[in-house]
Amino acid sequence: MATYADLELVKYLCCCKKKFSVCRLYLCKYCLQLRCTDCTQHEVDTPYCPHCLENMPSGEAKLKKNRCSNCFDCPVCGHTLVTRSTSHTSPSPDDPTKTIAKKMYYMACGFCRWTTRDVGLPDQSVASGSWPILQNPHEQRISSLLENYKIMAQIEKAEHERKKYVSRRSHLYRQDKYGGSAAGLRRKGMSTFSSMSSTESKVPGELEPSVTVDSFEPLPNEYFTEPAALVKTTKLAHRHSVPEFQPTEISKLHPIHKHLLMRKSLRCKECEHNVSKADFNPSSIKFKIQLTAQHHVPEIRILTPSTFTMNKETIVTLTLSNPSVFGMTVSLHPIEDESDTDYCSAKVELPKKELLLAGRDEPSMQMYDDSSQADEFKDDPKVIVFRKGNKIGFVVKVTPVVNEGDVKIQFMMKHEFRNTTAAALQSESKEPEIVWLEHKVYMNLGPIAKKDPNVSQA
Amino acid sequence: MASKKAGGTTNPNLKIAAGAMVCEDCELIGDITIGSRTVIHPKARIVAESGPVVIGEYNIIEELVTITNSSSTESGNGKVLIIGNNNVFEVGANVQAVRVGDHNVIESKAHVGPKVEIGTGCIVGAGCQITMAEQLADYTVIYGGKCERRIQRERPPAQTLQIDFLTKILPNYHYLKKPNTQPASRTAVKK
Numbered sequence: 001m002a003t004y005a006d007l008e009l010v011k012y013l014c015c016c017k018k019k020f021s022v023c024r025l026y027l028c029k030y031c032l033q034l035r036c037t038d039c040t041q042h043e044v045d046t047p048y049c050p051h052c053l054e055n056m057p058s059g060e061a062k063l064k065k066n067r068c069s070n071c072f073d074c075p076v077c078g079h080t081l082v083t084r085s086t087s088h089t090s091p092s093p094d095d096p097t098k099t100i101a102k103k104m105y106y107m108a109c110g111f112c113r114w115t116t117r118d119v120g121l122p123d124q125s126v127a128s129g130s131w132p133i134l135q136n137p138h139e140q141r142i143s144s145l146l147e148n149y150k151i152m153a154q155i156e157k158a159e160h161e162r163k164k165y166v167s168r169r170s171h172l173y174r175q176d177k178y179g180g181s182a183a184g185l186r187r188k189g190m191s192t193f194s195s196m197s198s199t200e201s202k203v204p205g206e207l208e209p210s211v212t213v214d215s216f217e218p219l220p221n222e223y224f225t226e227p228a229a230l231v232k233t234t235k236l237a238h239r240h241s242v243p244e245f246q247p248t249e250i251s252k253l254h255p256i257h258k259h260l261l262m263r264k265s266l267r268c269k270e271c272e273h274n275v276s277k278a279d280f281n282p283s284s285i286k287f288k289i290q291l292t293a294q295h296h297v298p299e300i301r302i303l304t305p306s307t308f309t310m311n312k313e314t315i316v317t318l319t320l321s322n323p324s325v326f327g328m329t330v331s332l333h334p335i336e337d338e339s340d341t342d343y344c345s346a347k348v349e350l351p352k353k354e355l356l357l358a359g360r361d362e363p364s365m366q367m368y369d370d371s372s373q374a375d376e377f378k379d380d381p382k383v384i385v386f387r388k389g390n391k392i393g394f395v396v397k398v399t400p401v402v403n404e405g406d407v408k409i410q411f412m413m414k415h416e417f418r419n420t421t422a423a424a425l426q427s428e429s430k431e432p433e434i435v436w437l438e439h440k441v442y443m444n445l446g447p448i449a450k451k452d453p454n455v456s457q458a
Numbered sequence: 459m460a461s462k463k464a465g466g467t468t469n470p471n472l473k474i475a476a477g478a479m480v481c482e483d484c485e486l487i488g489d490i491t492i493g494s495r496t497v498i499h500p501k502a503r504i505v506a507e508s509g510p511v512v513i514g515e516y517n518i519i520e521e522l523v524t525i526t527n528s529s530s531t532e533s534g535n536g537k538v539l540i541i542g543n544n545n546v547f548e549v550g551a552n553v554q555a556v557r558v559g560d561h562n563v564i565e566s567k568a569h570v571g572p573k574v575e576i577g578t579g580c581i582v583g584a585g586c587q588i589t590m591a592e593q594l595a596d597y598t599v600i601y602g603g604k605c606e607r608r609i610q611r612e613r614p615p616a617q618t619l620q621i622d623f624l625t626k627i628l629p630n631y632h633y634l635k636k637p638n639t640q641p642a643s644r645t646a647v648k649k
């Protein structure tokens with residue numbers, strides 16, 4: 001999709017005055033406005049594992065450092081590891097003459113062929129959940145630091161609240177300052193105060209300060225005398241992917257717990273209605289709500305590139321397609337009071353009549369007969385060059401007014417929109433209300449042809 | 459065109475050991491020896507113009523694989539290209555190596571240049587190109603778009619089950635070239 005829809009040649013103006021291609025925009029049904037990713041509130045729905053597709057509550061995800069406990073990535077190339085089983089025969093403990101076959105499991109990367117056996121991890125007797133977890137050597141230090149920062153944050157919060165309070169009623173503060181009365185605190189009803197007073201004494205002094213390192217051991221001689229064993233040494237990316245261990249040798253790499261992904265929903269910042277919300281089940285590709293502009297706003301594209309010369313009228317064919325299943329009327333108008341001078345490098349003559357578009361009807365799309373459809377819509381062949389299903393090709397006349405650079409035009413597109421929001425449905429007699437929406441469209445039609453200085457103009 | 463004719467059943471220098479599975483629809487040009495239990499899929503191409511190609515046992519050579527003896531620019535003057543046992547050449551691999559040892563996997567569309575010597579247990583990943591003159595260390599794995607390297611601990615597993623399966627299934631759908639030498643006699647000569 002991104003390769004052919006996201007060309008950035010035709011852009012629509014978002015309500016925030018930024019320009020985006022239509023596939024990057026959303027249409028809020030309630031505000032009837034285009035919204036870009038900056039005009040929407042991004043919210044985390046739930047974290048989930050992209051491999052086993054299991055949801056994890058945010059609290060648990062935080063506890064597990066946003067990683068799945070069952071899925072692993074290859075520490076060498078980052079691919080997902082798969083579990084392989086082998087049968088392992090060992091002599092039976094009861095009868096040495098017999099052997100028993102036991103299924104053992106190991107993990108392997110299908111891409112770079114790394115296996116857990118490569119680093120000497122023993123095969124496991126159960127398929128998942130039993131892989132050893134490496135202990136972070138700095139865990140204690142990190143947790144004590146975290147603890148300290150938590151206390152600091154609490155103190156700061158309390159301080160902040162006290163200041164707020166003091167500015168309102170400064171005489172109470174003075175009382176507290178000297179009396180330190182618990183009654184005064186209680187009267188204020190600030191729980192943070194009481195919790196603070198118990199932790200306050202703990203803070204300073206107890207944390208061991210970090211030690212500055214100012215000298216390093218010189219490199220061992222082998223670094224200069226032995227050839228570099230690049231195939232056995234980890235790369236920077238390998239070390240960064242496990243910051244707690246940063247192994248220098250490939251043989252010390254362990255499987256990495258897979259990172260969780262976030263399922264995100266988008267909300268209109270103005271009216272707080274959702275414009276995009278995924279299905280609860282991570283394996284579903286459907287959306288509960290998906291108001292991407294591509295599904296509601298007719299899409300304009302450039303049919304073929306043209307050659308432009310300054311002050312010469314060129315006919316450009318554009319296509320317009322209707323994403324809705326209902327017929328749609330579209331009209332194009334020049335923008336009178338345009339302040340954006342960047343998109344003024346050509347004059348454009350737009351079709352004067354309204355353009356009628358058939359609804360989108362997937363199964364019968366191929367069956368349309370061009371000529372009969374053109375008759376049905378009484379198309380002017382000078383304006384509408386072809387009609388196929390929900391799509392038309394129409395011409396605009398473009399006259400560049402600059403002699404170099406890109407030919408850029410702009411116009412206003414008005415189109416019908418069937419408002420199917422609950423509010424709109426209730427007010428009318430269950431028939432969706434038809435409203436007209438306006439969008440500013442900006443197009444880059446391509447560069448002006450390079451003039452050959454030796455050829456005089458005909 | 460002429461080479462295509464030479465690749466037909468009439469190639470007098472083609473030696474196929476009993477037990478090998480060589481599909482009729484592949485191109486075998488020049489002095490080629492194919493060991494027992496080796497499977498050569500249709501549309502594979504083995505060119506032994508500058509020197510002979512000797513392929514060992516239990517190898518799988520898949521569709522559109524090209525193996526070329528390019529040890530010399532003059533026809534017939536080059537050295538023998540020896541391919542060991544238990545190697546897998548995946549679809550579309552292009553191998554011109556000096557020598558290929560045992561238990562190697564050349565993955566799909568990989569390219570092994572004419573001055574490369576492959577030892578034992580190596581894997582050349584899908585689409586990886588090795589063109590420099592070098593001798594690959596045993597158990598080298600080359601993978602990814604940047605042809606990164608790693609040494610693995612174990613060699614890739616032998617494809618015995620896959621060979622058994624292909625031996626059963628291939629004759630149902632393809633004409634095969636008839637073996638013309640006995641593997642026993644070949645080993646006797648070696649001794």
Ligand SMILES: [Zn+2]
Pocket residue numbers: 014015016017018034035036037038039
């Ligand atoms: Zn915006």
Ligand SMILES: [Zn+2]
Pocket residue numbers: 049050051052053054068069070071258
């Ligand atoms: Zn998972």
Ligand SMILES: [Zn+2]
Pocket residue numbers: 074075076077078079109110111112113114
């Ligand atoms: Zn890997």
Ligand SMILES: [Zn+2]
Pocket residue numbers: 028029030031032268269270271272273
């Ligand atoms: Zn809204």
